Amino acid sequence: MRRLLTVLLLAASPLPFASAAAAESEAAAPSLLDVPRLDFTKRVLANGATVYAIRDTGTATVSVNIWYDVGQRDDPPARGGFAHLFEHLMFKTTRNLPGGVLEAVNAMGGNANASTLFDYTDYYITVPANQLEGMLWLEGERLRNLVIDEKSFHSERNVVKEELRQRVLSQPYGRILYTLLPAFAFDGHPYARPIGGTIADLDQAQLADVQAFHEAYYRPDNAVFVVSGNFDPAQLDGWADRYIGSAPRPDRAIPRDVAKGRPVTARTIDAYAPNVPLPAVAFAWRAPFAADADAAGIDLIEAVLTRGAASRLRRHLVDEKGVASAVTSYNLPARDGHAFALVVTLAKGREIADAEAALGAEIARLRDTPLTAAELDAVKNGLFGDALARRETARGRAYELGGGAALTGDPGLADARLDAIRRMTPADVQRVAKTWLDDGKRVTLRYRDESQRPAGYTGDTSPDVSKMGPAVPPANQPPMVIASEGAREVRPGPAEAVPSVPPTLTERRLANGLRVVVAQSSKVPLASVRLVIDGGDAADPAGQAGRGDIAAALALKGAGGRRAEGIASDIAALGGTIGASSDADATVFSVNAPASNIEPAARILADVAMRPDFPADAFEAVRSQQASAIAVAAKQPMQTAMRALPAAIFGKAPYGAIPTTASLGAVTRDGIAAAQRENWGPKAATLIVTGALTPDEAIALAERSFGAWKGGKAPASIPRGAVSVSPRVVAVDMPGVAQAAIIAALPTAGRRDADWPSLRIANAVLGGGFQGWLTQEIRVKRGLTYGAGSLLDSRRDAAYLMAVTQTKTASANEVVGLILDQIGRFGREPVDGARAGERSVYLANGLSGQTERAAGLADYLATLVSSAAPLDALPAELASSAPPSPERIAAAIAAHLRADQATIVVAGDSKQWVGALRERFPALALIDIDGKPLP
Secondary structure (H helix, E strand, O other), X not given: OHHHHOEEEOOOOOOOOOOOOOOHHHOOOOOOOXXXXXXXXXXXXXXXXXXXXXXXXXXXXXXXXXXXXOOHHHOOOOXXXXXXXXXXXXXXXXXXXXXXXXXXXXXXXXXXXEEXXXXXXXXXXXXXXXXXXXXXXXXXXXXXXXXXXXXXXXXHHHHHHHHHHHHHHOOOOHHHHHHHHHHHHOEOOHHHOOOOOOHHHHHHOOHHHHHHHHHHHOOHHHEEEEXXXXXXXXXXXHHHHHHHOOOOOOOOOOOOOOOOOEOOOOEEEEEEEOOOOOOEEXXXXXXXXXXXXXXXXXXXXXXXXXXXXXXXXXXXXXXXXXXXXXXXXXXXXXXXXXXXXEEEEEOOOOOHHXXXXXXXXXXXXXXXXXXXXXXXXXXXXXXXXXXXXXXXXXXXXXXXXXXXXXXXXXXXXXXXXXXXXXXXXXXXXXXXXXXXXXXXXOEEEEEEEHHHOOOOOOOOOOOOOOOOOOOOOOOOOOOOOOOXXXXXXXXXXXXXXXXXXXXXXXXXXXXXXXXXXXXXXXXXOEEEEEEEEEOHHHHOOOOOOOHHHHHHHHHOOEEOOEEHHHHHHHXXXXXXXXXXXXXXXXXXXXEEEEHHHHHHHHHHHHHXXXXXXXXXXXXXHHHHHHXXXXXHHOOOHHHHHHHHHHHXXXXXXXXXXXXXXXXXXXXXXXXXXXXXXXXXXXXHEEEEEEEOOOHHHHHHHHHHHXXXXXXXXXXXOOOOOOOOOOOOXXXXXXXXXXXXXXXXEEEXXXXXXXOHHHHHHHHXXXXXXXXXXXXXXXXXXXXXXXXXXXXXXEOOOOEEEEEEEEEEHXXXXXHHHHHHHHHHHHHHOOOOHHXXXXXXXXXXXXXXXXXXXXXXXHHHHHHHHHOOOOOOHHHHHHOOOOOOOHHHHHHHHHHHOOHHHOEEEEEEOHHHOHHHHHHHOOOOXXXXXXXXXXX
């Protein structure tokens, strides 16, 4: 809930170490990091399909990743968003899968997703390693035998429209990336079309158009397959030939739009949109094409300007000048170079002219003054550290390889980009800035709320792009239909299971009382450290909700003799990241870094927790940034609903408090410092170390970094408060928003309860992935949402299940009914053994994907520690072989998951649905975004 205000600092700037010890302050900057190159094999099948393979016998999963060379630039005329629409249709039924692709994926315990960019559409499915043959059969099935019928077409078209409403129309700043930057940064290029298309274009689409599109682009010679994970190479080759290589290769040419567009000269656009809480200004230039050597320079420039707390824009515009509350960059991969854009959201009360001038000055400084060698090396190490993290998993390596192959035909593009970054000199970066970030080529957007639009102004209307796009010939093959039951080909079954071996946990307690938990979990030379201090949001004094959030953020603004810039830049020079947050039950500090640099990184973390300065001059800035985050959240339906939920289910208990402008205003720096001295100490803390370090190395690291920590006290019993109020129905009025967010929350047992394993299965049945009941009923069958699901939130003193979705305003009441009906479905349709087994594999596969990353495992363990759950939850939740019995699951559902006990929150434009909702729930409470009652 309070993740809204989490502070995550990804550092990137110069400066040598500045530790508490004088000798350490003179330490030399670390050398540049090495990143292992991608190791793969390549085959081109007889039908033109290209298959890359990346073998990793250390994982229990395998991922099949496919890039089709078809993207937004290939949308036919007046059919914007077509490639994206078709991405959705690729998960529907096939000749031999009447239940759809996603049903088959879920039956294998897998998870799947996809995305559409400008030049390609990529799909990935990750399953247990013993399901690889079935996965390759499935990919061949949807390549050859996809069924595109009226039912699937209309359902997914509605889903895509909901996605546009959710990503673009309901987001205060969604139009900047999705509509305005493409429209005004390009002239005559296919990239000028709105990302994702428009609702009007989608409404014009016909079934015949979709069938023609599939036949034109979804063919083996237009595809790149990357198989990554645990497999036998000889088996892979045979299965690839059988299931992929047997797909026919059409003899028709692939339609293409080869337009490159015209150069764009400087222009300034005043743009307006509904529900914009704070103005924004954006600068955009056309970026180098994907294979251009200068693309590495743009990557470096982006990191210099926006990568974390030490970045120039964060430091100068947010922290020093206070003109901005947030900075964002867009540097999207594209064959012809998309827009490189910088977006600055203003601080409350500041003027666009101030932000525009400050941003312009920083760009001019890049062009006019070379970086220092120290700053450049620190930024390089930050990017190399990011690359190491991306390559930690089989899926991550596949994405690095496949993205390059899809964009340029070069699977080594990511390696080449890193090599180019390594060679870059300050003069090279300055030349790239002068070449590409010229003021004469810059598009400037000034973005304000619709209420400020001058009468009759239409200067932000997008150019007409309806005639763009290649002509796609009609399909010349008859439509595929679902085969009769007796004629269907059966998907190959699983081989012998590859066991998922959880990391061994080692636990020690230092002499000062600090608990240390170690999990050696990775062969990649990375390490993650989490320091979990008891307290968190529940320890905020009455009337000061948000104090923990401010304390966590302020600790990173100065500690152990370093200022914020020194903390962030030192971590960046190590190739690492540092962060701090306050969750429901604990304050959590985090560091991720290459294993070779984890020692100095851990010393910085120790300074932040043990010796924070809480600088007075940073206090007001931090509080202002937190307040700005609240203002932005108040314009988004789901964030608003999430903010209304705690009070609805916990009442006046500590868990029910959320930060407001008033509560933040009541927080004082002296109060934060006093609470830190009293509560932040080793007896109330747990240090978690994951990644490449051995247990002995990790314990020794803990001793050196935290062994001298004194003070604090043993954790006190905080009256956090269980769910104590009766079920409520709360409607939050948000006039003018395009969607309504809906949450239904039910009190449940937590991780320490015997019912927890059964509730995990029930949650996965209700809202786990595409095969969850909520997705099937609300998205697949009715097209009323882009996404629906459920999650279990287990805190130290309470737990609840939360079903969530977002839908167009007119559907709010219908969707409330559907959610409650699916919760009630457990009574009509008990979970049998087969379903429990399948959902158990699904859960284990997903958790395995998270915990095979050092940072993911550290975060998971931190949630266990924060909620006082036993550490043996890890092997128990990774195991899939012995799910609870149907009887145990039914008993847990009967005890905890009753629809009539749900607290419901609906946030949106209430005038369209509150009357009907009140008829169903007469006790409904209507409030505004600040929680004040409305008539």
